[in-house]
Amino acid sequence: MQKIIKAPAKINLTLDVVRKREDGYHDVEMVMTTVDLADRIQLTTIDSDRISIDVSHGFVPNNENNLAYQAANVLKSRLGINKGISIVIDKQIPVSAGLAGGSTDAAAVLRGLNEMWGLGLSMSELAEIGLEIGSDVPFCVHGGTALATGRGEKLEFLPPPPPCWVILVKPPIGVSTRDIYQRLKVNQLIHPDTNGMIKAIEEQNFEDICSKLENVMEKATFELHPSVKNIKKRITQYGADGVVMSGSGPTIFALTQNDYRAHRLYNSLKGFMEQVYVVRLLGTKHE
Ligand code: ATP
Numbered sequence: 001m002q003k004i005i006k007a008p009a010k011i012n013l014t015l016d017v018v019r020k021r022e023d024g025y026h027d028v029e030m031v032m033t034t035v036d037l038a039d040r041i042q043l044t045t046i047d048s049d050r051i052s053i054d055v056s057h058g059f060v061p062n063n064e065n066n067l068a069y070q071a072a073n074v075l076k077s078r079l080g081i082n083k084g085i086s087i088v089i090d091k092q093i094p095v096s097a098g099l100a101g102g103s104t105d106a107a108a109v110l111r112g113l114n115e116m117w118g119l120g121l122s123m124s125e126l127a128e129i130g131l132e133i134g135s136d137v138p139f140c141v142h143g144g145t146a147l148a149t150g151r152g153e154k155l156e157f158l159p160p161p162p163p164c165w166v167i168l169v170k171p172p173i174g175v176s177t178r179d180i181y182q183r184l185k186v187n188q189l190i191h192p193d194t195n196g197m198i199k200a201i202e203e204q205n206f207e208d209i210c211s212k213l214e215n216v217m218e219k220a221t222f223e224l225h226p227s228v229k230n231i232k233k234r235i236t237q238y239g240a241d242g243v244v245m246s247g248s249g250p251t252i253f254a255l256t257q258n259d260y261r262a263h264r265l266y267n268s269l270k271g272f273m274e275q276v277y278v279v280r281l282l283g284t285k286h287e
Contacts, residue, residue: 001045003116007108008038008282009099010139011166011246011253013201014192015215017184025135025151026181031158031197033145034282035166039093039105041068043112046084051076057091059174060102070133071106075113078129083117094275096174098247100136107140111286123286127153144285147198160283162204165262167254168246169235170275171228175221180248183220192216210242210255221249228252231273238268 010032018027046052053069055062064073068087075081087109093101110126113119121129123142130137135152146155192214200208222229228250235243239261240254256262262278269276 001116003043003112005041005043005108005112006038007041007104008034008036008143009093009101009104010034010136011099012215013209013213014194014197015217015247016192016194017186017189017216020186027150028148028152029194030148030152031194032139032148033161034143036279036282037093037168037277039101040090041105041108041112042088043109043116044086045116046086048084049082050084052086055089055091057095059095060091067102067106067133068109071109071130072113074129074132075110079119081117085113094170094251096176097170097251098175098245098249099251100140100247103134103136104140106130106133106137110141142285143282145201145283157285158198158201161201161209161281162206164206164255164257164281166279166281167240167262167265167269168277168279169231169252169269169273171231171250172274173225173250175249177248180217180220183224184217189216206257213242213244215245217248218245221245225250235265235269238265240265
């Protein structure tokens with residue numbers, strides 16, 4: 001049996017860090033949505049009781065450290081399944097980019113195996129299992145648009161934002177989320193207007209969504225990599241309606257509803273950056 005699943009990237013419309021917890025994690029508050037930039041994952045049943053993984057990307061582990069492998073492994077051990085699976089990942093989402101590439105692969109494997117192995121688990125049960133792999137996995141299991149709190153696992157779903165173009169630029173550096181958390185001065189942050197963003201989405205007010213894009217991690221990432229700040233400045237100058245960094249970066253994305261502006265942004269950015277993508281928002285949940 002074989003199945004091909006799409007694993008879409010996420011972007012943060014807002015990202016706030018509320019406090020550092022005693023268990024070492026941070027409490028966050030973020031509005032996230034999915035975009036049509038996706039890895040393709042091929043799952044094939046194999047006869048022996050093992051997990052094989054195959055990824056064609058230099059910076060992604062081709063072994064048990066791959067989050068997709070871990071997803072299959074957690075599912076097998078939690079439910080006591082003695083079946084094997086081959087996972088082949090066609091990596092399209094930039095790596096260490098703030099787009100939850102690894103988490104979405106793990107989530108897609110959970111959804112795919114739930115069907116292939118006829119486990120009958122609900123999305124919420126899969127999300128709970130996914131939290132063992134990473135804080136962003138529960139959101140990626142459901143997809144759509146949501147306010148995520150706690151470590152990122154408490155989800156309140158929102159309607160999809162109005163349709164628009166998303167222009168993503170991935171500078172040629174990787175950012176470790178851990179490094180950025182270490183540099184973050186949690187008591188000195190200027191917090192995004194999260195409620196304002198939620199209201200703008202509920203009212204389908206694109207202009208307000210653009211004006212409320214904000215990410216408290218920008219400062220720390222920009223200090224570490226000034227070139228990323230420069231890219232944000234240039235995208236703003238090229239006429240995007242709203243621009244912000246996703247996750248801990250370094251990907252910067254711009255939103256616009258105007259076709260001409262989307263093409264102009266793409267062409268201008270392609271002149272000096274290699275990894276530029278123009279995609280649509282997805283924003284609706286996986287069923
Ligand atoms: P987030 O937005 O959740 O912080 P990210 O987009 O910044 O994530 P990822 O692309 O998920 O970062 O990669 C983070 C690390 O995870 C990298 O060091 C990468 O090698 C490792 N990794 C493990 N499995 C995968 C996978 N399936 N795809 C991408 N990276 C993976």
